[in-house]
Amino acid sequence: MRILVCVKQVPDTSEVKIDPVKHTLIREGVPSILNPDDANALEAALQIKDKNPDTIVDVISMGPPQAKLMLRECLAMGADNAFLLSDRAFGGADTISTSRTIAYGIKKLGNVDIVFAGRQAIDGDTAQVGPQIAFRLELPVVTYVQNIREVKENSIIVERQLEDGFEVVEVQKPCLLTAVKELNEPRFMSIGRIVGAFDTEITVYNHEDIDLDQELCGLKASPTKVYRSFTPEPKGKGEMLTGTINDMAHTVVEKLKEEHLV
Ligand SMILES: Cc1cc2nc3c(=O)[nH]c(=O)nc-3n(C[C@H](O)[C@H](O)[C@H](O)COP(=O)(O)OP(=O)(O)OC[C@H]3O[C@@H](n4cnc5c(N)ncnc54)[C@H](O)[C@@H]3O)c2cc1C
Known part of the structure; x- marks a missing residue:
């Protein structure tokens, strides 16, 4: 079985800062990490490999050359x-x-049997890339996978997270699954593998290598234009109440009365 995990290098922050003038992401001074949901996706793939040792787990990323470091982390995992x-x-x-x-x-x-992606990337948060890859490859897709129950010869049974529970879905292989953080606890890099990861060749492909017309890549082929991005102005300073629940409830009521809101 071959599993491919889509991994993205993202800035290490859940609070993405926007340059107020250029309206682009401020990346300076923010270290980059493996996108958290992608770490869960990789862990799921590695757990399948643990049970089926002849499984190959590969990772793929689109990004600038510095994304190699994050890919080496995946190799070390x-x-x-x-x-x-x-x-x-x-x-x-x-x-x-x-x-x-x-x-x-x-x-x-x-040929790939399972493609994994994270549910979403913390710097884009669109959660669109996984399902779009599935659409382009004409693969069935299950999003929000929170548990993998069984990997069978031709299919896989997973739990798909819902707001108030989950549904059990059996999907035929090949398929694409998007992982949520509840799926597992990603393993640490192994010390033994860290050294090997730096000796392993990372294969780099450009648009010609993957037979993709330059006109269909990047900005030129991107119909979405982000006209303005901004960080909302912080609201006024909050006030923390202390004391028993009754004391705090009493204080809140008094304050609402002072403001003539009740
Ligand atoms: C402020 C801002 C607003 C934006 N708004 C939009 C918008 O409205 N519409 C739009 O189309 N684009 C938008 N973009 C661009 C968008 O963030 C990028 O196109 C981004 O690459 C899309 O991925 P995402 O982060 O949303 O991924 P998601 O769809 O959230 O990622 C899901 C999964 O797909 C996989 N994946 C995603 N990117 C990669 C990658 N490069 N390599 C490997 N795997 C990957 C990972 O497994 C990831 O967990 C915006 C960018 C910024 C900075």
Whole structure:
């Protein structure tokens, strides 16, 4: 069985800061990490490999050359091979362009039984890329996977998270699954593998390598235009109440009365 995990390098912050003038993400001074949901996706793939040792787990990313470091982390966690889709032509991609490039990259790699993605990336938060890759590869997709119950010869049984519970879905392979954080606890990099990860060659593909027309990559092929991004102004300073619940409830009522709100 071959499993491919889509992994994205993201700034290490849940609070993305926007440059007020250029309206772009401020990346300076913010270290980059493996997107958290993608770590869960990789862990799920590695757990399948733990039970089925002949499984190959590969990781693929689209990003600038520095994404290699994050890919080496994935190798140190247990991935077998890492692929980086990197080309100036890929820059400025929206989700349509991103998913097209990744889908072409996956086609280049050949047969895959399960493609994993995270539910969403913390710097974009669109949660669109996984399902879009599935659409382009004509694969069935299950989003919000919170548990993998059984991997069978031709299908896989998973729990799909809902707001107030979950549903059990059996999906035929090949398929694409998107992982949520409840799926598992990602393992640490193994010390033994860290050294090997730095010796492992990371395969880099540009648009020609994956047979993708330059006009269909990056900004040029991105219909989404973000006209303005901003961080909301902080609201006034809050006041923390102390004391028993009754004391605090009494204080809140008094304050609401003072403001003539009750
Ligand atoms: C402020 C801001 C607003 C934006 N608004 C929009 C918008 O409205 N519409 C739009 O189309 N784009 C928008 N973009 C661009 C968008 O963030 C990028 O296109 C981004 O690459 C899309 O992925 P995402 O982070 O939303 O991924 P998500 O769809 O949230 O990611 C889901 C999963 O897909 C996989 N994945 C995503 N990107 C990669 C990658 N590069 N390599 C490997 N795997 C990957 C990962 O497994 C990830 O967990 C915006 C960007 C910014 C900075």
